[in-house]
Amino acid sequence: MKTVVIGASGYAGGELLRLLATHPHLLVTQVSAHSNAGELITSVHPHLNTYQNQKFVAIEEVNFDQVDVVFIALPHGQSASVVRNIPSHTKVIDLGADFRLNDSAQWDKYYDGEHAGVWTYGLPEIPGQREKISKSVQVSNPGCYATSIITGLLPALDFIDVSDVVVVAASGTTGAGRSAKINLIASEVMGSLTSYKFGGIHQHTPEVEQALSNASGKDLKISFTPILAPIPRGILSTITARLTSTISTEEVNASYAKFYEDEYFVDVLPLGQMPKTGSLTGSNKVQIQVAVDEHVQRLVISVALDNLGKGAASQAIQNANLMCGFHEGSGLSTDGLGT
Numbered sequence: 375m376k377t378v379v380i381g382a383s384g385y386a387g388g389e390l391l392r393l394l395a396t397h398p399h400l401l402v403t404q405v406s407a408h409s410n411a412g413e414l415i416t417s418v419h420p421h422l423n424t425y426q427n428q429k430f431v432a433i434e435e436v437n438f439d440q441v442d443v444v445f446i447a448l449p450h451g452q453s454a455s456v457v458r459n460i461p462s463h464t465k466v467i468d469l470g471a472d473f474r475l476n477d478s479a480q481w482d483k484y485y486d487g488e489h490a491g492v493w494t495y496g497l498p499e500i501p502g503q504r505e506k507i508s509k510s511v512q513v514s515n516p517g518c519y520a521t522s523i524i525t526g527l528l529p530a531l532d533f534i535d536v537s538d539v540v541v542v543a544a545s546g547t548t549g550a551g552r553s554a555k556i557n558l559i560a561s562e563v564m565g566s567l568t569s570y571k572f573g574g575i576h577q578h579t580p581e582v583e584q585a586l587s588n589a590s591g592k593d594l595k596i597s598f599t600p601i602l603a604p605i606p607r608g609i610l611s612t613i614t615a616r617l618t619s620t621i622s623t624e625e626v627n628a629s630y631a632k633f634y635e636d637e638y639f640v641d642v643l644p645l646g647q648m649p650k651t652g653s654l655t656g657s658n659k660v661q662i663q664v665a666v667d668e669h670v671q672r673l674v675i676s677v678a679l680d681n682l683g684k685g686a687a688s689q690a691i692q693n694a695n696l697m698c699g700f701h702e703g704s705g706l707s708t709d710g711l712g713t
């Protein structure tokens with residue numbers, strides 16, 4: 375199927391190109407950039423040898439006729455103007471936030487610009503969502519932190535107080551995109567950790583609350599603090615929630631394992647083994663571990679994923695596979711690079 379990647383000079387777009395190069399059914403035919411339009415793909419992504427001698431084109435030069443699948447990996451607020459030029463039958467997966475939120479007021483609170491609309495939320499592991507994605511032409515890929523928090527909490531919704539959930543999560547720097555920012559230069563980041571968007575103002579807060587409130591039928595609230603970590607990629611989220619019933623660590627682990635037993639891309643680790651970002655680098659997997667902190671009767675959940683993998687590009691391909699009727703794991707790796 376003819377496939378276009380819009381925003382391919384960015385980190386998420388580059389990872390899409392890397393994965394699509396070996397996809398059995400999706401063939402990349404057009405690749406767009408903004409300031410890098412006209413440049414060789416390998417001048418921005420020197421690791422992508424498959425695309426040698428091919429150049430990025432400007433978005434305005436992309437011809438969407440006869441295209442089957444479009445991935446959009448642009449900064450927030452840029453997708454709607456591209457979507458207007460794409461035929462309505464063409465399958466589109468937007469990696470940005472533009473179509474994730476149902477509530478315009480929440481969009482206005484956390485993002486700039488106008489709310490573009492609402493598409494099917496692309497997290498197949500939410501019960502019932504896989505079927506909706508399979509029937510959709512337009513899918514909104516989840517945020518990277520949001521994916522880790524939602525997958526970490528979904529199995530616990532029946533035995534936690536959904537009004538008392540606290541999340542602290544660290545992300546690698548690729549999560550912030552490839553454009554130059556002083557706080558992301560090596561001398562600022564290496565050997566140092568810092569919180570940012572501090573005080574419950576991160577834009578993934580309403581996205582997580584929307585998905586988990588829908589899933590639980592209750593008004594879920596999170597307090598979320600993100601941390602910038604001195605690694606290129608990976609997210610490690612630590613989630614705690616007040617338990618509403620007496621339950622042991624072994625019982626929670628067994629309940630999580632049961633919840634995800636048919637999910638190919640979510641691993642509930644055996645007790646004693648902890649999620650580790652390096653194990654997920656380059657893979658579409660999520661790893662989860664749980665424990666009951668009996669001292670304060672809270673559930674503690676550790677979740678790791680690759681922000682460019684299950685947090686962005688490979689998640690988007692998983693969605694495209696569902697939308698196109700391919701095997702859900704086509705072109706996706708479950709093995710990470712390790713250390």
Ligand SMILES: NC(=O)C1=CN([C@@H]2O[C@H](COP(=O)(O)OP(=O)(O)OC[C@H]3O[C@@H](n4cnc5c(N)ncnc54)[C@H](OP(=O)(O)O)[C@@H]3O)[C@@H](O)[C@H]2O)C=CC1
Pocket residue numbers: 380381382383384385386387406407408409410411433446447448449450452469470471516517518548549550551552553681682685686
């Ligand atoms: N990085 C991550 O871990 C994740 C990212 N996402 C989302 O995916 C999207 C892309 O993220 P990421 O790859 O990190 O971002 P980057 O900043 O790395 O890349 C952005 C891409 O958009 C292009 N671009 C920048 N400004 C404009 C503009 N004004 N008009 C058109 N194109 C523009 C860039 O082109 P050029 O460089 O040529 O100027 C580049 O191709 C974002 O919405 C992000 O929130 C979602 C989950 C995780």
Ligand SMILES: CC(=O)N[C@@H](CCC(=O)OP(=O)(O)O)C(=O)O
Pocket residue numbers: 469470471516517518519545546547548549550551577578600602
């Ligand atoms: C490290 C870092 O800065 N991460 C970004 C994550 C952005 C992202 O993944 O998702 P969206 O598509 O929702 O923007 C942030 O915290 O804003």
